[in-house]
Amino acid sequence: MAGKEPVIITDKEEMRKWTRTMRSLNHTIGFVPTMGYLHEGHLSLVQEAQKHTDLIVVSIYVNPGQFSPNEDLSTYPSDFQGDIQKLKSVANGVDVVFHPKNLYDYGNSEMGLIRSAERINEKENEGLKVLSCVEDKGMGHETWVRVENLEKGLCGKSRPVFFRGVATIVTKLFNIVEPDVAVFGKKDYQQWRIIQRMVRDLDFGIKVIGSDIVREHDGLAMSSRNVKLSPEDRQKALSISRALSKAKVEAGKGQVNCGELINSAIQIIDEADGRVDYAEIVEQESLEPVETIKRPVVFCVAAWFGKVRLVDNMEINI
Amino acid sequence: MAGKEPVIITDKEEMRKWTRTMRSLNHTIGFVPTMGYLHEGHLSLVQEAQKHTDLIVVSIYVNPGQFSPNEDLSTYPSDFQGDIQKLKSVANGVDVVFHPKNLYDYGNSEMGLIRSAERINEKENEGLKVLSCVEDKGMGHETWVRVENLEKGLCGKSRPVFFRGVATIVTKLFNIVEPDVAVFGKKDYQQWRIIQRMVRDLDFGIKVIGSDIVREHDGLAMSSRNVKLSPEDRQKALSISRALSKAKVEAGKGQVNCGELINSAIQIIDEADGRVDYAEIVEQESLEPVETIKRPVVFCVAAWFGKVRLVDNMEINI
Numbered sequence: 001m002a003g004k005e006p007v008i009i010t011d012k013e014e015m016r017k018w019t020r021t022m023r024s025l026n027h028t029i030g031f032v033p034t035m036g037y038l039h040e041g042h043l044s045l046v047q048e049a050q051k052h053t054d055l056i057v058v059s060i061y062v063n064p065g066q067f068s069p070n071e072d073l074s075t076y077p078s079d080f081q082g083d084i085q086k087l088k089s090v091a092n093g094v095d096v097v098f099h100p101k102n103l104y105d106y107g108n109s110e111m112g113l114i115r116s117a118e119r120i121n122e123k124e125n126e127g128l129k130v131l132s133c134v135e136d137k138g139m140g141h142e143t144w145v146r147v148e149n150l151e152k153g154l155c156g157k158s159r160p161v162f163f164r165g166v167a168t169i170v171t172k173l174f175n176i177v178e179p180d181v182a183v184f185g186k187k188d189y190q191q192w193r194i195i196q197r198m199v200r201d202l203d204f205g206i207k208v209i210g211s212d213i214v215r216e217h218d219g220l221a222m223s224s225r226n227v228k229l230s231p232e233d234r235q236k237a238l239s240i241s242r243a244l245s246k247a248k249v250e251a252g253k254g255q256v257n258c259g260e261l262i263n264s265a266i267q268i269i270d271e272a273d274g275r276v277d278y279a280e281i282v283e284q285e286s287l288e289p290v291e292t293i294k295r296p297v298v299f300c301v302a303a304w305f306g307k308v309r310l311v312d313n314m315e316i317n318i
Numbered sequence: 319m320a321g322k323e324p325v326i327i328t329d330k331e332e333m334r335k336w337t338r339t340m341r342s343l344n345h346t347i348g349f350v351p352t353m354g355y356l357h358e359g360h361l362s363l364v365q366e367a368q369k370h371t372d373l374i375v376v377s378i379y380v381n382p383g384q385f386s387p388n389e390d391l392s393t394y395p396s397d398f399q400g401d402i403q404k405l406k407s408v409a410n411g412v413d414v415v416f417h418p419k420n421l422y423d424y425g426n427s428e429m430g431l432i433r434s435a436e437r438i439n440e441k442e443n444e445g446l447k448v449l450s451c452v453e454d455k456g457m458g459h460e461t462w463v464r465v466e467n468l469e470k471g472l473c474g475k476s477r478p479v480f481f482r483g484v485a486t487i488v489t490k491l492f493n494i495v496e497p498d499v500a501v502f503g504k505k506d507y508q509q510w511r512i513i514q515r516m517v518r519d520l521d522f523g524i525k526v527i528g529s530d531i532v533r534e535h536d537g538l539a540m541s542s543r544n545v546k547l548s549p550e551d552r553q554k555a556l557s558i559s560r561a562l563s564k565a566k567v568e569a570g571k572g573q574v575n576c577g578e579l580i581n582s583a584i585q586i587i588d589e590a591d592g593r594v595d596y597a598e599i600v601e602q603e604s605l606e607p608v609e610t611i612k613r614p615v616v617f618c619v620a621a622w623f624g625k626v627r628l629v630d631n632m633e634i635n636i
Contacts, residue, residue, distance in 0.1 A: 023342070142466045143464070143516045146464065172520055201460060202486070
């Protein structure tokens with residue numbers, strides 16, 4: 001059964017009004033935030049949301065606040081019409097696609113613009129690396145949400161502005177969409193845990209759900225960035241899921257020494273010409289590194305293949 | 319006309335449910351966050367809120383997140399029953415008093431507790447001063463909202479955790495109370511501007527209103543902390559409003575040199591035995607220091623009298 005045609009909303013006040021009207025009619029709203037270029041993984045998040053609420057909002061917005069000026073914001077893939085077709089292909093479809101133009105344009109920020117530019121120089125002088133494309137473009141936005149401990153490890157080490165940008169844009173989207181339930185993919189495991197903690201700590205009236213990774217038939221975790229891999233790198237990138245699966249099997253057989261599991265995984269990715277950014281076995285909630293597996297953990301990996309950085313992970317529940 | 323008896327709500331889920339029920343019945347909700355020990359200034363905020371919405375929520379909660387461990391959290395004055403009586407004395411009264419016990423107790427934070435204690439040591443080693451009573455007591459809360467530029471000057475210099483704590487608790491309260499309008503006193507001018515900016519940057523669906531300072535008959539700006547002044551210091555503290563009024567008169571007569579206006583004000587407070595923390599003339603929105611008055615500014619002062627730190631300010635609209 002083909003899904004319905006979603007209403008496309010670009011204005012944030014209109015978006016909030018839609019939710020409030022629906023809520024007053026006793027509907028519940030599920031929300032799936034995305035950066036577009038949708039794949040089966042995103043569609044599985046929609047299907048997960050459908051289990052919890054009767055109305056579904058999907059946002060499509062590439063957030064400059066989570067990219068450093070030297071990252072791939074300008075080349076991030078997009079295909080809005082294709083995205084709409086994919087959302088229509090989901091049974092029961094989605095009700096609204098929220099597709100704002102610029103969530104950092106407040107229309108009255110001339111003063112913010114000037115000050116922001118000055119502050120960038122100050123921050124550079126202070127040697128701070130927490131500068132995103134929002135500050136780089138002098139948008140005058142200066143409020144940021146930080147989950148101070150969880151943001152530090154894993155991807156936070158090599159992408160210092162990333163989780164600050166994610167937590168902030170998700171706060172903005174939550175305040176605009178005002179959903180009852182929000183679904184995040186466990187593919188971005190640290191992001192999911194950060195949002196979960198943020199929702200608890202800031203008392204959002206929203207239930208956060210983590211949805212399992214969807215993989216290609218050969219094991220590659222689905223990602224919008226996969227399209228940027230050359231055919232050779234696409235093949236080499238399989239080493240990540242292969243390494244994680246092997247670790248999970250070994251752990252199942254009784255190997256609880258994380259150092260050995262990690263070395264073995266790094267070797268597999270190295271041999272496939274991948275450049276490992278990190279490979280860590282961490283506790284599932286705190287994301288603190290674990291030396292010996294005694295309770296459920298998650299093995300998280302980030303690695304470069306050519307110019308593409310991929311992340312993947314596998315929960316080991318022993 | 320005596321106001322009605324407010325409903326007292328202590329549970330955050332119950333609070334949110336009340337708002338949503340009222341909103342579905344087409345009511346609008348005004349919100350006045352306070353730390354209790356109410357005075358005429360607070361009551362004027364309630365009256366301001368009544369102009370904008372038909373229902374009023376007042377929160378009474380002393381927020382540990384905005385106090386440093388070495389500040390006056392434990393001696394902050396409180397009188398809950400007296401506060402209720404004062405709120406009842408306002409014409410048309412208030413509908414709900416939200417009086418939570420501990421907004422940082424999430425019930426499931428054993429892991430957070432442990433990690434938080436470790437992080438405190440780490441932060442102390444890093445020489446960071448952004449440690450509030452929340453971290454000091456190991457409550458496991460780790461998400462903070464920061465308005466990065468506006469929080470730096472004025473009170474931010476001597477109270478490095480203060481505005482981080484204020485922005486975060488106001489976010490929490492906004493997410494729990496979900497009001498349409500929130501009223502803040504301009505007595506805490508920097509706080510008001512920070513909340514205004516935060517609401518814009520994080521897309522809260524809330525209108526923020528700044529309400530004028532209420533003064534005692536002799537000019538002292540009303541504050542819950544005034545009760546802690548000795549009779550002698552209470553008299554000396556009048557030097558702040560006297561200094562500000564004089565500056566305003568002089569500016570009205572054409573004195574636009576901020577350095578001279580500031581020196582004159584500091585001298586008046588000094589002569590009254592006050593210890594000036596800061597005295598600055600700043601632009602009203604950006605709070606950037608101004609050298610020559612060319613457009614509306616605000617003269618902000620913080621000074622100690624005995625063990626009590628008072629803040630006051632005066633807008634100079636020339």
